[in-house]
Amino acid sequence: MSVNPIRHHLMKNASKITRSNFRRNIYTSVIDMKEKEKWTQHEEKWDRPKEEWNSFFHYFAPKKGISVEVIRTLQMPIDFSPKKVKKWYENLKERKAIIDQRYIEERVTAVGCELAAAHFIVHRGGKILKRGSSEWIERDEDMEYDLPRHFTPGFYVECIDASGFQLRYEGLETIGNLEYLKWLDVSNSEYIDDWCIDRICGQYANTLEYLNLSNCTGISERGFSALARLKKLKTLDVSGLDSIDNVKFLCVLLEDVIPDINIIGIDYMEFPTLEEKQI
CATH class of the missing domain: 3.80.10.10 (Ribonuclease Inhibitor)
Incomplete structure:
Protein backbone atom coordinates (compact mmCIF):
# COMPACT_ATOMS: atom_id res chain seq x y z
CA MET A 1 0.00 0.00 0.00
CA SER A 2 1.49 3.29 -1.06
CA VAL A 3 1.63 6.20 1.39
CA ASN A 4 1.13 9.73 0.27
CA PRO A 5 4.46 11.49 0.99
CA ILE A 6 2.79 14.82 1.69
CA ARG A 7 0.41 13.28 4.20
CA HIS A 8 3.25 11.33 5.76
CA HIS A 9 5.26 14.54 6.13
CA LEU A 10 2.35 16.42 7.72
CA MET A 11 1.56 13.60 10.13
CA LYS A 12 5.22 13.31 11.12
CA ASN A 13 5.59 17.04 11.75
CA ALA A 14 2.27 17.19 13.57
CA SER A 15 3.45 14.41 15.83
CA LYS A 16 6.62 16.33 16.66
CA ILE A 17 4.76 19.55 17.29
CA THR A 18 2.33 17.75 19.54
CA ARG A 19 5.07 16.14 21.59
CA SER A 20 6.95 19.43 21.78
CA ASN A 21 3.88 21.33 22.86
CA PHE A 22 3.05 18.62 25.36
CA ARG A 23 6.49 18.81 26.96
CA ARG A 24 6.37 22.60 26.97
CA ASN A 25 2.95 22.56 28.56
CA ILE A 26 4.10 20.09 31.21
CA TYR A 27 7.18 22.20 31.97
CA THR A 28 5.13 25.40 32.10
CA SER A 29 2.58 23.76 34.37
CA VAL A 30 5.28 22.62 36.79
CA ILE A 31 6.83 26.11 36.88
CA ASP A 32 3.42 27.69 37.41
CA MET A 33 2.64 25.29 40.25
CA LYS A 34 5.98 26.02 41.96
CA GLU A 35 5.56 29.77 41.59
CA LYS A 36 2.00 29.59 42.85
CA GLU A 37 3.07 27.46 45.81
CA LYS A 38 5.90 29.87 46.62
CA TRP A 39 3.67 32.91 46.57
CA THR A 40 0.98 31.07 48.49
CA GLN A 41 3.50 30.24 51.22
CA HIS A 42 4.72 33.83 51.10
CA GLU A 43 1.21 35.16 51.56
CA GLU A 44 0.49 32.70 54.35
CA LYS A 45 3.76 33.56 56.05
CA TRP A 46 2.98 37.23 56.25
CA ASP A 47 -0.76 36.75 56.56
CA ARG A 48 -1.47 39.29 53.82
CA PRO A 49 -4.92 39.33 52.17
CA LYS A 50 -4.74 39.72 48.39
CA GLU A 51 -7.26 42.49 48.23
CA GLU A 52 -5.74 44.57 51.02
CA TRP A 53 -3.08 47.22 50.41
CA ASN A 54 0.00 47.02 52.65
CA SER A 55 3.11 49.09 53.00
CA PHE A 56 6.62 47.70 52.61
CA PHE A 57 6.94 47.23 56.36
CA HIS A 58 4.31 44.52 56.46
CA TYR A 59 7.03 42.07 55.39
CA PHE A 60 8.51 42.38 58.88
CA ALA A 61 5.27 41.59 60.63
CA PRO A 62 4.96 38.26 62.47
CA LYS A 63 2.76 35.53 61.02
CA LYS A 64 0.18 35.74 63.78
CA GLY A 65 0.09 39.51 63.75
CA ILE A 66 1.02 42.04 66.39
CA SER A 67 -0.37 41.53 69.87
CA VAL A 68 -2.76 43.95 71.50
CA GLU A 69 -0.13 44.97 74.03
CA VAL A 70 2.34 45.97 71.33
CA ILE A 71 -0.29 47.95 69.46
CA ARG A 72 -1.32 49.71 72.66
CA THR A 73 2.31 50.55 73.40
CA LEU A 74 2.92 51.91 69.90
CA GLN A 75 -0.18 54.09 70.15
CA MET A 76 0.94 55.66 73.41
CA PRO A 77 2.57 59.10 73.07
CA ILE A 78 6.29 59.27 73.75
CA ASP A 79 7.02 60.91 77.08
CA PHE A 80 10.03 63.22 76.89
CA SER A 81 9.54 64.66 80.35
CA PRO A 82 12.73 65.15 82.41
CA LYS A 83 11.61 62.46 84.85
CA LYS A 84 11.12 59.83 82.14
CA VAL A 85 14.33 60.74 80.34
CA LYS A 86 16.27 60.53 83.60
CA LYS A 87 14.78 57.12 84.38
CA TRP A 88 15.61 55.86 80.88
CA TYR A 89 19.19 57.08 81.23
Missing part, protein backbone atom coordinates in the same frame (compact mmCIF):
# COMPACT_ATOMS: atom_id res chain seq x y z
CA GLU A 90 19.58 55.44 84.65
CA ASN A 91 18.30 52.12 83.29
CA LEU A 92 20.72 52.41 80.39
CA LYS A 93 23.66 52.99 82.74
CA GLU A 94 22.52 50.07 84.92
CA ARG A 95 22.51 47.66 81.96
CA LYS A 96 25.88 48.96 80.81
CA ALA A 97 27.42 48.49 84.27
CA ILE A 98 26.11 44.92 84.52
CA ILE A 99 27.51 44.06 81.09
CA ASP A 100 30.83 45.68 81.99
CA GLN A 101 31.28 43.39 85.02
CA ARG A 102 30.04 40.17 83.46
CA TYR A 103 32.17 37.04 83.49
CA ILE A 104 34.12 36.55 80.24
CA GLU A 105 35.28 32.98 79.82
CA GLU A 106 37.69 33.82 76.98
CA ARG A 107 39.59 36.25 79.21
CA VAL A 108 39.98 33.69 81.98
CA THR A 109 41.04 31.02 79.51
CA ALA A 110 43.68 33.30 78.01
CA VAL A 111 45.40 34.60 81.16
CA GLY A 112 44.11 32.40 83.99
CA CYS A 113 41.84 33.14 86.97
CA GLU A 114 44.40 35.14 88.94
CA LEU A 115 45.45 37.56 86.20
CA ALA A 116 41.89 37.89 84.90
CA ALA A 117 40.75 39.00 88.36
CA ALA A 118 43.70 41.39 88.69
CA HIS A 119 43.00 43.06 85.34
CA PHE A 120 39.29 43.28 86.14
CA ILE A 121 39.86 45.06 89.46
CA VAL A 122 42.68 47.41 88.46
CA HIS A 123 41.10 48.42 85.16
CA ARG A 124 37.99 49.65 86.99
CA GLY A 125 39.77 51.71 89.62
CA GLY A 126 40.55 49.13 92.28
CA LYS A 127 43.85 47.85 93.63
CA ILE A 128 45.41 44.43 94.06
CA LEU A 129 48.37 43.06 95.95
CA LYS A 130 50.00 39.96 94.57
CA ARG A 131 51.42 37.26 96.77
CA GLY A 132 55.01 37.90 97.88
CA SER A 133 54.86 41.66 97.13
CA SER A 134 54.34 44.71 99.35
CA GLU A 135 53.36 47.18 96.60
CA TRP A 136 49.78 47.69 95.55
CA ILE A 137 49.10 47.63 91.81
CA GLU A 138 46.69 50.30 90.56
CA ARG A 139 46.21 52.38 87.45
CA ASP A 140 47.83 55.79 87.08
CA GLU A 141 46.45 59.07 85.75
CA ASP A 142 46.88 57.83 82.19
CA MET A 143 44.82 54.70 82.93
CA GLU A 144 47.96 52.56 82.67
CA TYR A 145 49.02 49.82 85.08
CA ASP A 146 51.74 47.22 85.34
CA LEU A 147 50.25 43.76 84.99
CA PRO A 148 51.31 40.84 82.78
CA ARG A 149 49.30 40.49 79.57
CA HIS A 150 49.81 36.73 79.33
CA PHE A 151 49.52 33.79 81.70
CA THR A 152 52.29 34.01 84.31
CA PRO A 153 53.04 30.98 86.51
CA GLY A 154 53.38 31.90 90.17
CA PHE A 155 51.19 35.03 89.95
CA TYR A 156 48.59 34.93 92.74
CA VAL A 157 46.26 37.67 94.02
CA GLU A 158 46.42 37.95 97.80
CA CYS A 159 44.61 41.26 98.47
CA ILE A 160 41.83 43.08 96.62
CA ASP A 161 40.67 46.63 97.28
CA ALA A 162 37.45 47.20 95.30
CA SER A 163 36.35 50.25 97.28
CA GLY A 164 37.18 52.50 94.32
CA PHE A 165 34.19 51.37 92.26
CA GLN A 166 30.74 49.85 92.64
CA LEU A 167 31.40 46.10 92.66
CA ARG A 168 28.42 43.91 91.74
CA TYR A 169 27.48 40.26 91.90
CA GLU A 170 28.66 39.78 88.30
CA GLY A 171 32.06 41.11 89.30
CA LEU A 172 32.33 38.63 92.17
CA GLU A 173 32.02 35.84 89.64
CA THR A 174 34.93 37.34 87.72
CA ILE A 175 37.19 37.40 90.78
CA GLY A 176 36.27 33.86 91.83
CA ASN A 177 38.56 30.86 92.21
CA LEU A 178 41.47 32.81 93.69
CA GLU A 179 43.67 30.36 95.54
CA TYR A 180 45.34 32.65 98.10
CA LEU A 181 42.96 35.57 98.61
CA LYS A 182 43.20 36.75 102.24
CA TRP A 183 42.18 40.40 102.16
CA LEU A 184 39.03 41.82 100.54
CA ASP A 185 37.56 45.33 100.66
CA VAL A 186 34.16 45.80 98.98
CA SER A 187 33.12 48.82 101.04
CA ASN A 188 30.82 51.62 99.86
CA SER A 189 29.10 49.47 97.24
CA GLU A 190 25.33 49.72 97.22
CA TYR A 191 25.16 46.53 95.14
CA ILE A 192 26.75 44.23 97.73
CA ASP A 193 23.75 42.35 99.12
CA ASP A 194 22.94 39.00 100.70
CA TRP A 195 23.60 37.15 97.44
CA CYS A 196 27.06 38.69 97.22
CA ILE A 197 27.86 37.80 100.82
CA ASP A 198 26.80 34.22 100.19
CA ARG A 199 29.13 34.05 97.18
CA ILE A 200 32.05 35.56 99.08
CA CYS A 201 31.59 33.14 101.96
CA GLY A 202 31.31 30.20 99.59
CA GLN A 203 34.41 31.05 97.56
CA TYR A 204 36.79 32.13 100.33
CA ALA A 205 35.61 30.30 103.42
CA ASN A 206 39.04 28.73 103.91
CA THR A 207 41.34 31.65 103.01
CA LEU A 208 39.78 35.04 103.82
CA GLU A 209 41.22 36.78 106.90
CA TYR A 210 40.10 40.39 106.37
CA LEU A 211 36.75 41.63 105.05
CA ASN A 212 35.53 45.22 104.83
CA LEU A 213 31.77 45.59 104.38
CA SER A 214 31.45 49.17 105.63
CA ASN A 215 28.54 51.15 104.16
CA CYS A 216 27.25 48.19 102.15
CA THR A 217 23.66 48.99 102.99
CA GLY A 218 22.22 46.24 100.81
CA ILE A 219 23.12 43.58 103.40
CA SER A 220 20.37 42.30 105.67
CA GLU A 221 20.28 40.10 108.76
CA ARG A 222 20.26 36.97 106.64
CA GLY A 223 23.39 37.93 104.72
CA PHE A 224 25.20 38.95 107.88
CA SER A 225 24.51 35.54 109.40
CA ALA A 226 26.32 33.86 106.50
CA LEU A 227 29.62 35.40 107.64
CA ALA A 228 29.90 32.59 110.21
CA ARG A 229 31.18 30.38 107.37
CA LEU A 230 34.45 32.37 107.19
CA LYS A 231 36.30 30.27 109.75
CA LYS A 232 39.68 32.01 109.29
CA LEU A 233 38.33 35.58 109.42
CA LYS A 234 40.33 37.78 111.80
CA THR A 235 39.08 41.30 111.02
CA LEU A 236 35.59 42.38 109.96
CA ASP A 237 34.64 46.01 109.32
CA VAL A 238 30.88 46.63 109.56
CA SER A 239 30.88 50.42 109.88
CA GLY A 240 27.64 51.99 108.71
CA LEU A 241 25.59 48.79 109.01
CA ASP A 242 23.54 49.85 112.04
CA SER A 243 20.35 49.48 110.03
CA ILE A 244 20.65 45.67 110.03
CA ASP A 245 18.16 44.10 112.42
CA ASN A 246 19.76 42.74 115.60
CA VAL A 247 23.24 43.56 114.29
CA LYS A 248 24.73 43.79 117.79
CA PHE A 249 23.37 40.40 118.76
CA LEU A 250 24.66 38.93 115.48
CA CYS A 251 28.13 40.29 116.22
CA VAL A 252 28.09 38.55 119.60
CA LEU A 253 27.11 35.27 117.95
CA LEU A 254 29.80 35.75 115.30
CA GLU A 255 32.45 36.18 117.96
CA ASP A 256 31.23 33.01 119.61
CA VAL A 257 31.57 31.07 116.33
CA ILE A 258 34.90 32.67 115.33
CA PRO A 259 36.75 33.33 118.63
CA ASP A 260 39.73 35.20 117.13
CA ILE A 261 37.68 37.68 115.09
CA ASN A 262 37.96 41.44 115.61
CA ILE A 263 34.80 43.32 114.61
CA ILE A 264 35.27 47.00 113.75
CA GLY A 265 32.69 49.73 113.36
CA ILE A 266 29.99 48.83 115.86
CA ASP A 267 29.86 49.11 119.63
CA TYR A 268 27.84 45.97 120.13
CA MET A 269 28.86 45.70 123.80
CA GLU A 270 27.28 49.03 124.67
CA PHE A 271 24.27 48.39 126.87
CA PRO A 272 21.74 50.97 128.15
CA THR A 273 22.46 52.50 131.56
CA LEU A 274 20.13 52.18 134.54
CA GLU A 275 18.71 55.67 133.93
CA GLU A 276 18.01 54.83 130.27
CA LYS A 277 16.23 51.64 131.32
CA GLN A 278 14.02 53.56 133.72
CA ILE A 279 13.10 56.00 130.98
Whole structure:
Protein backbone atom coordinates (compact mmCIF):
# COMPACT_ATOMS: atom_id res chain seq x y z
CA MET A 1 0.00 0.00 0.00
CA SER A 2 1.49 3.29 -1.06
CA VAL A 3 1.63 6.20 1.39
CA ASN A 4 1.13 9.73 0.27
CA PRO A 5 4.46 11.49 0.99
CA ILE A 6 2.79 14.82 1.69
CA ARG A 7 0.41 13.28 4.20
CA HIS A 8 3.25 11.33 5.76
CA HIS A 9 5.26 14.54 6.13
CA LEU A 10 2.35 16.42 7.72
CA MET A 11 1.56 13.60 10.13
CA LYS A 12 5.22 13.31 11.12
CA ASN A 13 5.59 17.04 11.75
CA ALA A 14 2.27 17.19 13.57
CA SER A 15 3.45 14.41 15.83
CA LYS A 16 6.62 16.33 16.66
CA ILE A 17 4.76 19.55 17.29
CA THR A 18 2.33 17.75 19.54
CA ARG A 19 5.07 16.14 21.59
CA SER A 20 6.95 19.43 21.78
CA ASN A 21 3.88 21.33 22.86
CA PHE A 22 3.05 18.62 25.36
CA ARG A 23 6.49 18.81 26.96
CA ARG A 24 6.37 22.60 26.97
CA ASN A 25 2.95 22.56 28.56
CA ILE A 26 4.10 20.09 31.21
CA TYR A 27 7.18 22.20 31.97
CA THR A 28 5.13 25.40 32.10
CA SER A 29 2.58 23.76 34.37
CA VAL A 30 5.28 22.62 36.79
CA ILE A 31 6.83 26.11 36.88
CA ASP A 32 3.42 27.69 37.41
CA MET A 33 2.64 25.29 40.25
CA LYS A 34 5.98 26.02 41.96
CA GLU A 35 5.56 29.77 41.59
CA LYS A 36 2.00 29.59 42.85
CA GLU A 37 3.07 27.46 45.81
CA LYS A 38 5.90 29.87 46.62
CA TRP A 39 3.67 32.91 46.57
CA THR A 40 0.98 31.07 48.49
CA GLN A 41 3.50 30.24 51.22
CA HIS A 42 4.72 33.83 51.10
CA GLU A 43 1.21 35.16 51.56
CA GLU A 44 0.49 32.70 54.35
CA LYS A 45 3.76 33.56 56.05
CA TRP A 46 2.98 37.23 56.25
CA ASP A 47 -0.76 36.75 56.56
CA ARG A 48 -1.47 39.29 53.82
CA PRO A 49 -4.92 39.33 52.17
CA LYS A 50 -4.74 39.72 48.39
CA GLU A 51 -7.26 42.49 48.23
CA GLU A 52 -5.74 44.57 51.02
CA TRP A 53 -3.08 47.22 50.41
CA ASN A 54 0.00 47.02 52.65
CA SER A 55 3.11 49.09 53.00
CA PHE A 56 6.62 47.70 52.61
CA PHE A 57 6.94 47.23 56.36
CA HIS A 58 4.31 44.52 56.46
CA TYR A 59 7.03 42.07 55.39
CA PHE A 60 8.51 42.38 58.88
CA ALA A 61 5.27 41.59 60.63
CA PRO A 62 4.96 38.26 62.47
CA LYS A 63 2.76 35.53 61.02
CA LYS A 64 0.18 35.74 63.78
CA GLY A 65 0.09 39.51 63.75
CA ILE A 66 1.02 42.04 66.39
CA SER A 67 -0.37 41.53 69.87
CA VAL A 68 -2.76 43.95 71.50
CA GLU A 69 -0.13 44.97 74.03
CA VAL A 70 2.34 45.97 71.33
CA ILE A 71 -0.29 47.95 69.46
CA ARG A 72 -1.32 49.71 72.66
CA THR A 73 2.31 50.55 73.40
CA LEU A 74 2.92 51.91 69.90
CA GLN A 75 -0.18 54.09 70.15
CA MET A 76 0.94 55.66 73.41
CA PRO A 77 2.57 59.10 73.07
CA ILE A 78 6.29 59.27 73.75
CA ASP A 79 7.02 60.91 77.08
CA PHE A 80 10.03 63.22 76.89
CA SER A 81 9.54 64.66 80.35
CA PRO A 82 12.73 65.15 82.41
CA LYS A 83 11.61 62.46 84.85
CA LYS A 84 11.12 59.83 82.14
CA VAL A 85 14.33 60.74 80.34
CA LYS A 86 16.27 60.53 83.60
CA LYS A 87 14.78 57.12 84.38
CA TRP A 88 15.61 55.86 80.88
CA TYR A 89 19.19 57.08 81.23
CA GLU A 90 19.58 55.44 84.65
CA ASN A 91 18.30 52.12 83.29
CA LEU A 92 20.72 52.41 80.39
CA LYS A 93 23.66 52.99 82.74
CA GLU A 94 22.52 50.07 84.92
CA ARG A 95 22.51 47.66 81.96
CA LYS A 96 25.88 48.96 80.81
CA ALA A 97 27.42 48.49 84.27
CA ILE A 98 26.11 44.92 84.52
CA ILE A 99 27.51 44.06 81.09
CA ASP A 100 30.83 45.68 81.99
CA GLN A 101 31.28 43.39 85.02
CA ARG A 102 30.04 40.17 83.46
CA TYR A 103 32.17 37.04 83.49
CA ILE A 104 34.12 36.55 80.24
CA GLU A 105 35.28 32.98 79.82
CA GLU A 106 37.69 33.82 76.98
CA ARG A 107 39.59 36.25 79.21
CA VAL A 108 39.98 33.69 81.98
CA THR A 109 41.04 31.02 79.51
CA ALA A 110 43.68 33.30 78.01
CA VAL A 111 45.40 34.60 81.16
CA GLY A 112 44.11 32.40 83.99
CA CYS A 113 41.84 33.14 86.97
CA GLU A 114 44.40 35.14 88.94
CA LEU A 115 45.45 37.56 86.20
CA ALA A 116 41.89 37.89 84.90
CA ALA A 117 40.75 39.00 88.36
CA ALA A 118 43.70 41.39 88.69
CA HIS A 119 43.00 43.06 85.34
CA PHE A 120 39.29 43.28 86.14
CA ILE A 121 39.86 45.06 89.46
CA VAL A 122 42.68 47.41 88.46
CA HIS A 123 41.10 48.42 85.16
CA ARG A 124 37.99 49.65 86.99
CA GLY A 125 39.77 51.71 89.62
CA GLY A 126 40.55 49.13 92.28
CA LYS A 127 43.85 47.85 93.63
CA ILE A 128 45.41 44.43 94.06
CA LEU A 129 48.37 43.06 95.95
CA LYS A 130 50.00 39.96 94.57
CA ARG A 131 51.42 37.26 96.77
CA GLY A 132 55.01 37.90 97.88
CA SER A 133 54.86 41.66 97.13
CA SER A 134 54.34 44.71 99.35
CA GLU A 135 53.36 47.18 96.60
CA TRP A 136 49.78 47.69 95.55
CA ILE A 137 49.10 47.63 91.81
CA GLU A 138 46.69 50.30 90.56
CA ARG A 139 46.21 52.38 87.45
CA ASP A 140 47.83 55.79 87.08
CA GLU A 141 46.45 59.07 85.75
CA ASP A 142 46.88 57.83 82.19
CA MET A 143 44.82 54.70 82.93
CA GLU A 144 47.96 52.56 82.67
CA TYR A 145 49.02 49.82 85.08
CA ASP A 146 51.74 47.22 85.34
CA LEU A 147 50.25 43.76 84.99
CA PRO A 148 51.31 40.84 82.78
CA ARG A 149 49.30 40.49 79.57
CA HIS A 150 49.81 36.73 79.33
CA PHE A 151 49.52 33.79 81.70
CA THR A 152 52.29 34.01 84.31
CA PRO A 153 53.04 30.98 86.51
CA GLY A 154 53.38 31.90 90.17
CA PHE A 155 51.19 35.03 89.95
CA TYR A 156 48.59 34.93 92.74
CA VAL A 157 46.26 37.67 94.02
CA GLU A 158 46.42 37.95 97.80
CA CYS A 159 44.61 41.26 98.47
CA ILE A 160 41.83 43.08 96.62
CA ASP A 161 40.67 46.63 97.28
CA ALA A 162 37.45 47.20 95.30
CA SER A 163 36.35 50.25 97.28
CA GLY A 164 37.18 52.50 94.32
CA PHE A 165 34.19 51.37 92.26
CA GLN A 166 30.74 49.85 92.64
CA LEU A 167 31.40 46.10 92.66
CA ARG A 168 28.42 43.91 91.74
CA TYR A 169 27.48 40.26 91.90
CA GLU A 170 28.66 39.78 88.30
CA GLY A 171 32.06 41.11 89.30
CA LEU A 172 32.33 38.63 92.17
CA GLU A 173 32.02 35.84 89.64
CA THR A 174 34.93 37.34 87.72
CA ILE A 175 37.19 37.40 90.78
CA GLY A 176 36.27 33.86 91.83
CA ASN A 177 38.56 30.86 92.21
CA LEU A 178 41.47 32.81 93.69
CA GLU A 179 43.67 30.36 95.54
CA TYR A 180 45.34 32.65 98.10
CA LEU A 181 42.96 35.57 98.61
CA LYS A 182 43.20 36.75 102.24
CA TRP A 183 42.18 40.40 102.16
CA LEU A 184 39.03 41.82 100.54
CA ASP A 185 37.56 45.33 100.66
CA VAL A 186 34.16 45.80 98.98
CA SER A 187 33.12 48.82 101.04
CA ASN A 188 30.82 51.62 99.86
CA SER A 189 29.10 49.47 97.24
CA GLU A 190 25.33 49.72 97.22
CA TYR A 191 25.16 46.53 95.14
CA ILE A 192 26.75 44.23 97.73
CA ASP A 193 23.75 42.35 99.12
CA ASP A 194 22.94 39.00 100.70
CA TRP A 195 23.60 37.15 97.44
CA CYS A 196 27.06 38.69 97.22
CA ILE A 197 27.86 37.80 100.82
CA ASP A 198 26.80 34.22 100.19
CA ARG A 199 29.13 34.05 97.18
CA ILE A 200 32.05 35.56 99.08
CA CYS A 201 31.59 33.14 101.96
CA GLY A 202 31.31 30.20 99.59
CA GLN A 203 34.41 31.05 97.56
CA TYR A 204 36.79 32.13 100.33
CA ALA A 205 35.61 30.30 103.42
CA ASN A 206 39.04 28.73 103.91
CA THR A 207 41.34 31.65 103.01
CA LEU A 208 39.78 35.04 103.82
CA GLU A 209 41.22 36.78 106.90
CA TYR A 210 40.10 40.39 106.37
CA LEU A 211 36.75 41.63 105.05
CA ASN A 212 35.53 45.22 104.83
CA LEU A 213 31.77 45.59 104.38
CA SER A 214 31.45 49.17 105.63
CA ASN A 215 28.54 51.15 104.16
CA CYS A 216 27.25 48.19 102.15
CA THR A 217 23.66 48.99 102.99
CA GLY A 218 22.22 46.24 100.81
CA ILE A 219 23.12 43.58 103.40
CA SER A 220 20.37 42.30 105.67
CA GLU A 221 20.28 40.10 108.76
CA ARG A 222 20.26 36.97 106.64
CA GLY A 223 23.39 37.93 104.72
CA PHE A 224 25.20 38.95 107.88
CA SER A 225 24.51 35.54 109.40
CA ALA A 226 26.32 33.86 106.50
CA LEU A 227 29.62 35.40 107.64
CA ALA A 228 29.90 32.59 110.21
CA ARG A 229 31.18 30.38 107.37
CA LEU A 230 34.45 32.37 107.19
CA LYS A 231 36.30 30.27 109.75
CA LYS A 232 39.68 32.01 109.29
CA LEU A 233 38.33 35.58 109.42
CA LYS A 234 40.33 37.78 111.80
CA THR A 235 39.08 41.30 111.02
CA LEU A 236 35.59 42.38 109.96
CA ASP A 237 34.64 46.01 109.32
CA VAL A 238 30.88 46.63 109.56
CA SER A 239 30.88 50.42 109.88
CA GLY A 240 27.64 51.99 108.71
CA LEU A 241 25.59 48.79 109.01
CA ASP A 242 23.54 49.85 112.04
CA SER A 243 20.35 49.48 110.03
CA ILE A 244 20.65 45.67 110.03
CA ASP A 245 18.16 44.10 112.42
CA ASN A 246 19.76 42.74 115.60
CA VAL A 247 23.24 43.56 114.29
CA LYS A 248 24.73 43.79 117.79
CA PHE A 249 23.37 40.40 118.76
CA LEU A 250 24.66 38.93 115.48
CA CYS A 251 28.13 40.29 116.22
CA VAL A 252 28.09 38.55 119.60
CA LEU A 253 27.11 35.27 117.95
CA LEU A 254 29.80 35.75 115.30
CA GLU A 255 32.45 36.18 117.96
CA ASP A 256 31.23 33.01 119.61
CA VAL A 257 31.57 31.07 116.33
CA ILE A 258 34.90 32.67 115.33
CA PRO A 259 36.75 33.33 118.63
CA ASP A 260 39.73 35.20 117.13
CA ILE A 261 37.68 37.68 115.09
CA ASN A 262 37.96 41.44 115.61
CA ILE A 263 34.80 43.32 114.61
CA ILE A 264 35.27 47.00 113.75
CA GLY A 265 32.69 49.73 113.36
CA ILE A 266 29.99 48.83 115.86
CA ASP A 267 29.86 49.11 119.63
CA TYR A 268 27.84 45.97 120.13
CA MET A 269 28.86 45.70 123.80
CA GLU A 270 27.28 49.03 124.67
CA PHE A 271 24.27 48.39 126.87
CA PRO A 272 21.74 50.97 128.15
CA THR A 273 22.46 52.50 131.56
CA LEU A 274 20.13 52.18 134.54
CA GLU A 275 18.71 55.67 133.93
CA GLU A 276 18.01 54.83 130.27
CA LYS A 277 16.23 51.64 131.32
CA GLN A 278 14.02 53.56 133.72
CA ILE A 279 13.10 56.00 130.98
